Amino acid sequence: xxxxxxxxxxxxxxxxxxxxxxxxxxxxxxxxxxxxxxxxxxxxxxxxxxxxxxxxxxxxxxxxxxxxxxxxxxxxxxxxxxxxxxxxxxxxxxxxxxxxxxxxxxxxxxxxxxxxxxxxxxxxxxxxxxxxxxxxxxxxxxxxxxxxxxxxxxxxxxxxxxxxxxxxxxxxxxxxxxxxxxxxxxxxxxxxxxxxxxxxxxxxxxxxxxxxxxxxxxxxxxxxxxxxxxxxxxxxxxxxxxxxxxxxxxxxxxxxxxxxxxxxxxxxxxxxxxxxxxxxxxxxxxxxxxxxxxxxxxxxxxxxxxxxxxxxxxxxxxxxxxxxxxxxxxxxxxx
Amino acid sequence: xxxxxxxxxxxxxxxxxxxxxxxxxxxxxxxxxxxxxxxxxxxxxxxxxxxxxxxxxxxxxxxxxxxxxxxxxxxxxxxxxxxxxxxxxxxxxxxxxxxxxxxxxxxxxxxxxxxxxxxxxxxxxxxxxxxxxxxxxxxxxxxxxxxxxxxxxxxxxxxxxxxxxxxxxxxxxxxxxxxxxxxxxxxxxxxxxxxxxxxxxxxxxxxxxxxxxxxxxxxxxxxxxxxxxxxxxxxxxxxxxxxxxxxxxxxxxxxxxxxxxxxxxxxxxxxxxxxxxxxxxxxxxxxxxxxxxxxxxxxxxxxxxxxxxxxxxxxxxxxxxxxxxxxxxxx
Numbered sequence: 001x002x003x004x005x006x007x008x009x010x011x012x013x014x015x016x017x018x019x020x021x022x023x024x025x026x027x028x029x030x031x032x033x034x035x036x037x038x039x040x041x042x043x044x045x046x047x048x049x050x051x052x053x054x055x056x057x058x059x060x061x062x063x064x065x066x067x068x069x070x071x072x073x074x075x076x077x078x079x080x081x082x083x084x085x086x087x088x089x090x091x092x093x094x095x096x097x098x099x100x101x102x103x104x105x106x107x108x109x110x111x112x113x114x115x116x117x118x119x120x121x122x123x124x125x126x127x128x129x130x131x132x133x134x135x136x137x138x139x140x141x142x143x144x145x146x147x148x149x150x151x152x153x154x155x156x157x158x159x160x161x162x163x164x165x166x167x168x169x170x171x172x173x174x175x176x177x178x179x180x181x182x183x184x185x186x187x188x189x190x191x192x193x194x195x196x197x198x199x200x201x202x203x204x205x206x207x208x209x210x211x212x213x214x215x216x217x218x219x220x221x222x223x224x225x226x227x228x229x230x231x232x233x234x235x236x237x238x239x240x241x242x243x244x245x246x247x248x249x250x251x252x253x254x255x256x257x258x259x260x261x262x263x264x265x266x267x268x269x270x271x272x273x274x275x276x277x278x279x280x281x282x283x284x285x286x287x288x289x290x291x292x293x294x295x296x297x298x299x300x301x302x303x304x305x306x307x308x309x310x311x312x313x314x315x316x317x318x319x320x321x322x323x324x325x326x327x328x329x330x331x332x333x334x335x
Numbered sequence: 336x337x338x339x340x341x342x343x344x345x346x347x348x349x350x351x352x353x354x355x356x357x358x359x360x361x362x363x364x365x366x367x368x369x370x371x372x373x374x375x376x377x378x379x380x381x382x383x384x385x386x387x388x389x390x391x392x393x394x395x396x397x398x399x400x401x402x403x404x405x406x407x408x409x410x411x412x413x414x415x416x417x418x419x420x421x422x423x424x425x426x427x428x429x430x431x432x433x434x435x436x437x438x439x440x441x442x443x444x445x446x447x448x449x450x451x452x453x454x455x456x457x458x459x460x461x462x463x464x465x466x467x468x469x470x471x472x473x474x475x476x477x478x479x480x481x482x483x484x485x486x487x488x489x490x491x492x493x494x495x496x497x498x499x500x501x502x503x504x505x506x507x508x509x510x511x512x513x514x515x516x517x518x519x520x521x522x523x524x525x526x527x528x529x530x531x532x533x534x535x536x537x538x539x540x541x542x543x544x545x546x547x548x549x550x551x552x553x554x555x556x557x558x559x560x561x562x563x564x565x566x567x568x569x570x571x572x573x574x575x576x577x578x579x580x581x582x583x584x585x586x587x588x589x590x591x592x593x594x595x596x597x598x599x600x601x602x603x604x605x606x607x608x609x610x611x612x613x614x615x616x617x618x619x620x621x622x623x624x625x626x627x628x629x630x631x632x633x634x635x636x637x638x639x640x641x642x643x644x645x646x647x648x649x650x651x652x653x654x655x656x657x658x659x660x661x662x663x664x665x666x
Contacts, residue, residue: 038545038546040545040546040548041545045571046545049541049570049571053534053538141405142405144376145375145376145405148376150375150376150377150381151376151378151381152376152377152378152586152587154562154586154587154589154590155562155566155587155590155591156586156589156590156593156663167570239534243533243534243537243563243566244562244566244590245533245559245562245563245566245587247376247377247533248374248375248376248405249374249376249405249406249531249532250532250533250534251534252406252532254534290538291538291541291542294527294538294539294542294543295542295545295546297525300499300527300528301499
C-alpha cells in the first residue's frame with residue numbers, strides 16, 4: 001500500500017526541486033541582465049534594500065501559502081495588514097510610551113484575530129473562502145477609516161523606536177529581513193516537522209481521504225487562516241514602520257502580488273502542494289523584477305503589462321510540474 | 336368658537352402642506368453641497384473638508400456632504416457622482432481623477448440641475464467653473480525655483496509623479512519643463528511614476544538614486560511622492576547630498592524638513608480651497624455667478640473666472656524650517 005504513495009511523493013518532490021532550480025536560474029538570469037547595465041544594483045547596500053523590499057512580500061506569501069495548501073485563498077491579507085498597521089501606528093502616536101515589542105505582539109494578536117474571523121466563517125458556516133475574504137477585505141479596509149477617521153499617521157508622529165526597529169542592522173542585513181527569515185524558518189518547521197503541518201497538506205491534498213483519517217479539514221483551514229492573519233498583522237507593523245506612513249490605501253492590491261509570488265513559487269491553487277523554498281524564490285523573483293523595472297526605464301504605461309507578462313511567462317515555464325498535480329486532483333474522489 | 340378654531344387650524348395645515356407640495360422643504364431643508372475628494376483618507380482633502388465646513392457655517396443653511404472613493408480610480412468616482420445625483424444634491428464640487436472618464440457623469444449631473452464645480456483637478460467638459468489651486472505655470476516655476484535653491488542653482492533633477500494619467504500632475508510637469516530655461520543650471524533627467532502608493536514611490540525613488548549617483552534633487556509634486564522620496568533618500572544615507580522638494584502637506588513633510596532631507600517645499604492652502612468651493616457653489620445655486628465673472632468668496636475676497644470658467648486661488652506658499660511647525664498643526 002505505501003509503495004505507490006511514496007513513489008508519487010518522490011515524484012512531486014523531484015518536480016518541485018526542478019521548479020526551484022528553474023526559478024533560481026530565472027532570478028540569476030534577471031540579475032545577470034541588470035548587472036552590466038547598472039552595476040550599482042548588485043552592490044551589497046542595494047541588495048540589502050532589495051531584500052528589505054522583498055521581505056514583506058515573502059512574509060505575506062508564506063502565510064498565503066498555508067491558506068492555499070488548505071484549499072482556501074485569502075484575499076484579505078493586505079487589508080488586514082493595512083488595518084493592523086494603522087492600529088499600531090495610531091497607538092504609537094497616541095501613547096509613544098508603549099514599548100515596541102509590546103506593539104509588535106499586539107500587531108500579531110490583532111492580525112491573528114482578523115485571520116481567525118475569516119477562518120471561523122469558513123469553518124463553521126462552510127462558506128467558500130474566496131467569498132468570505134472578498135467580504136472581509138472590504139470590511140477590514142473600511143475599518144481603517146473607522147480607526148483613523150481618514151487621517152494619516154506620518155513619520156514625525158511615530159516614535160524613533162517605532163521607526164527604528166526595522167532598520168536595526170545585524171551583519172549587514174536589517175531587522176526587517178531577519179524577521180522574514182525567522183518566520184520562514186518557523187513555517188518551514190511547522191509544515192515539515194509537526195503533525196498539524198502534515199495534516200494541512202493532507203487536508204488540502206485529499207479532503208475525502210483526510211476525513212477518513214480523522215483530520216478535521218475545517219479546523220485545519222481555521223489554523224491556516226489564523227496563522228496567515230498573524231503574519232499579516234506582523235507585516236502591518238513592519239510595512240508602516242518601513243515606509244514611515246500609515247494611510248488607508250497602503251498595500252492596496254498587494255494581495256494579488258502575494259498570490260502571484262505563491263503561484264510562481266509552485267504552490268497549487270487547488271490545494272495540497274507547495275514548498276516554503278519555492279515561495280521564497282517566487283517572491284524574490286517578483287522582487288527583483290519590481291525593483292529592476294524602474295531602473296531599466298520601461299515606460300510607466302507598460303510597466304504593469306510587462307510585470308504581468310513576466311509573471312505569466314514564469315508560471316508557464318514552471319507549469320510542467322503542475323501537470324502531475326492536475327491529474328492527481330482529477331483522480332481523487334469528489335467531495 | 337371651537338369649530339372656528341378647528342377650521343382655521345385645518346386651513347393653516349392645508350396651506351402649509353400645499354406650499355410644501357409646490358416647493359418641497361424650502362426654508363427648513365438646507366442646501367446640500369457635496370465635496371468629492373480624489374480619494375478618502377488623504378490629508379489634503381480632509382483639510383478641504385474643514386474649509387468647506389467653515390464656509391457653510393459662515394453662510395448658514397448649507398449642509399456639506401464630504402465624500403469620495405476609497406482609491407484614486409476614476410470609475411469609483413463615477414459611482415460617487417451617480418449616488419449624489421440620486422440624492423438630488425444642489426451642487427457637486429469635485430477634484431477629478433480623470434479628465435475624460437468623468438465627463439458623462441458630470442454632464443448628467445448638470446442636466447439634473449446640479450451645479451458642478453471642479454477644484455484642484457478638472458474635467459475636460461461637464462463643469463460650470465474650475466477653481467485651480469494655482470495656475471500650472473505658477474506651480475512649474477515654483478517647483479523649478481525650489482529645486483534650484485536646494486542644489487545651489489546647478490544639478491541633475493528627477494521628478495517622482497503620481498499616476499501617468501493624473502490631470503494636474505501632468506500639467507505641472509509640462510509647466511516645469513516649459514519653465515526650465517529660466518533656471519538654466521537644472522538638468523531634468525527623468526520622470527517616474529509612483530502611482531500615489533508609498534511602496535511604489537519609494538521603489539521608484541530608490542531606483543533613481545541607484546541609476547543616477549550624481550542626482551541632486553528629486554521633485555515630487557504629490558504628498559505620497561514627496562514623503563516616500565524623502566524616506567528613500569534617508570534610507571539610502573544620502574541626506575544632505577540629495578534633496579527632495581515639490582508639493583506636499585506640511586504635516587506629512589515636517590519630519591523630513593527637521594532631518595534636512597527636504598529644505599523647502601510648497602503647497603497652497605487646502606482649507607482655503609474648501610472654503611472657496613463652497614462659496615462658489617453657493618453663488619452658482621443662487622444664480623449669482625457664471626463664467627467670465629468674479630465671484631465673492633467671503634474672507635478670500637473676489638475670485639475672477641475667465642470666459643472658459645477657469646479661476647485660480649493663488650500662488651503656492653513655500654514652507655521651510657522657519658514656518659513649517661505652525662502649518663503642520665493646521666494641515
